[in-house]
Amino acid sequence: MKDKVALITGASSGIGRATAELFSAKGASVVVAARRGDELDELVNEIRSRGGKASAVVADMSKSGDVEKMVDHTLQEFGKLDFAVNNAGIEGEFSPIVDLSEEEWDRVLDINLKGVFLCLKYQAKAMLAAKQGGAIVNIGSVNSFLGFPTGSAYVSSKHALIGLTSSVSAELAPNGIRVNLVCPGIIDTPMHRRLRGIVGDAVYDQYAIPNVHLRRAGRAEEIAKTIAFLCSEEASYITGTTITPDGGFTLTI
Numbered sequence: 001m002k003d004k005v006a007l008i009t010g011a012s013s014g015i016g017r018a019t020a021e022l023f024s025a026k027g028a029s030v031v032v033a034a035r036r037g038d039e040l041d042e043l044v045n046e047i048r049s050r051g052g053k054a055s056a057v058v059a060d061m062s063k064s065g066d067v068e069k070m071v072d073h074t075l076q077e078f079g080k081l082d083f084a085v086n087n088a089g090i091e092g093e094f095s096p097i098v099d100l101s102e103e104e105w106d107r108v109l110d111i112n113l114k115g116v117f118l119c120l121k122y123q124a125k126a127m128l129a130a131k132q133g134g135a136i137v138n139i140g141s142v143n144s145f146l147g148f149p150t151g152s153a154y155v156s157s158k159h160a161l162i163g164l165t166s167s168v169s170a171e172l173a174p175n176g177i178r179v180n181l182v183c184p185g186i187i188d189t190p191m192h193r194r195l196r197g198i199v200g201d202a203v204y205d206q207y208a209i210p211n212v213h214l215r216r217a218g219r220a221e222e223i224a225k226t227i228a229f230l231c232s233e234e235a236s237y238i239t240g241t242t243i244t245p246d247g248g249f250t251l252t253i
Contacts, residue, residue, distance in 0.1 A: 002026075005028065009034065010034055012032075014189030014190055019224040020047070022228055028082075040057075055078075062110035127172075131175075137231060139181075139227075166240045170240060180240070185212065187220060187222075
């Protein structure tokens with residue numbers, strides 16, 4: 001990834017942070033984006049202390065102006081955009097459908113789905129203008145395939161990413177821009193720790209983990225490696241598809 005430039009959203013923690021660290025270690029200049037500026041600044045300082053090139057931009061992916069500013073910042077800082085990882089997302093409130101408010105539905109869909117749409121729109125504009133190709137990776141979830149009670153907003157937002165990724169790949173691939181979707185399983189990140197707190201340790205340990213073939217949660221660094229592969233030349237004939245690094249979870253469920 002030497003001399004490449006990557007933009008990574010949701011980079012303040014979890015998979016996004018691990019991806020930024022890995023891309024930097026492989027030689028890329030990275031722009032990290034999220035809503036929490038303090039954590040972004042900490043990450044940028046860590047990358048720079050190791051000799052890497054990094055810049056941070058605070059952005060809300062549900063706002064068109066913020067997303068456009070984020071992509072413009074990348075071009076101003078490093079002159080181009082080779083890779084984009086659309087990782088920002090929230091789980092929202094889990095609620096029975098009869099109790100789920102319209103406001104909560106909109107909040108989850110605005111970030112998890114509209115946010116990816118906006119990122120794709122402005123990232124594609126930059127890549128098409130440069131005429132140098134590129135690779136974009138959207139981040140879904142095993143809940144892009146699997147529903148669960150009280151998860152209608154979150155699950156809907158993640159299901160929709162399959163169609164969005166496939167459609168945008170069909171548009172951009174003739175221009176050398178590949179678009180793929182990564183759907184992680186149970187990964188040890190702050191989001192999954194919150195989910196574990198909701199369902200309880202007993203359910204997590206007795207139901208969730210025993211249904212993972214590897215009998216453990218994944219690590220954020222493992223998902224980052226999958227993302228890096230999809231951005232690399234080794235994946236030059238992979239586009240419009242979904243990769244599910246889940247330790248075998250969806251095969252069991």
